[in-house]
Amino acid sequence: MRLREILDGAAKGVFPVPDGSVTVVPQMCARDAGVLAFTAHTVVFTDEPGAWVREALAATGCDPLAAPMNARFLAAFMDRTGRAHDTIDLLTAASALPGPPPCELREIRDRAHPRVVRALTHRDEVRVWETADGAGVLVLGRGIGGRTEAAIEVEEDVRHRGLGRRLAVAARHLTTDEFVWSQQSPGNARSVRVFQAAGYRPVGSEALMLLP
Incomplete structure (x- = not known):
């Protein structure tokens, strides 16, 4: 297999x-x-x-x-x-959802943007969106096995308002695959809760070996 x-x-x-x-x-x-x-x-x-x-x-x-x-x-x-x-x-993994995402996002097309550059070290076909106020960022790209992976970032001063969950849900609307994946450090309880609240189901654990 x-x-x-x-x-x-x-x-x-x-x-x-x-x-x-x-x-x-x-x-x-x-x-x-x-x-x-x-x-x-x-x-x-x-x-x-x-x-x-x-x-x-x-x-x-x-x-x-x-x-x-x-x-x-x-x-x-x-x-x-x-x-x-x-x-x-x-x-964790979640199925794709139909329709537009639950928050307004604008795509960052600047390939030199720091978040794009960082994502490209781990993924292919990277796309990055941010909220209108720049307080939240969503990254989608193809990672291990060609699967679509999502990552989010939320500014500290706007946390606890549901933005992280909306961004994680948005990934399910924006993916072109049947599923979208995400990885969270088990110690980052806040991130774990955000993705599970957005419908991502734990399926296992992963240790990724990185090229220097």
Whole structure:
């Protein structure tokens, strides 16, 4: 099974068999490698040999269910590939919605805009919108496996007014795919609550390995 097929299935609620095993699949592009953890099943997407992945997992000495997200394995992954790693994110997905978004947005077409430049390091086909007052920003782009991913930013002085939720919902209206994905750091409880309030369903966790 290919990475995109696994992601599409998870978005629809069809997950890999929860048998405690690890599936190793090739990267879909040179930029994206990492680990996806679902209930009792982990997917490692890398162009490294599957034999190396399994040896590195065994070398952690951890419970097999925990090994793929264990710091020892992630460090070995970085050492092997020369990649970096930021955090383990909660992975969420929501279905597309019809009609216009619930807030007025204007698209930023300046490719030199700092938010566009930053998004392009992780995604392709990036589009960025901001609210009329510039207090909120929505980013859509194609990330891991070609899936559409959303990210939002809200100025601190306008938080707690529902803008983040409206932006997250807007992504569901603006996507051209069947689903839109988003990642949140589990420690960022405010972001987790925003996306869940906007209808994004937790499907797993993700450790993305970044090129230097």
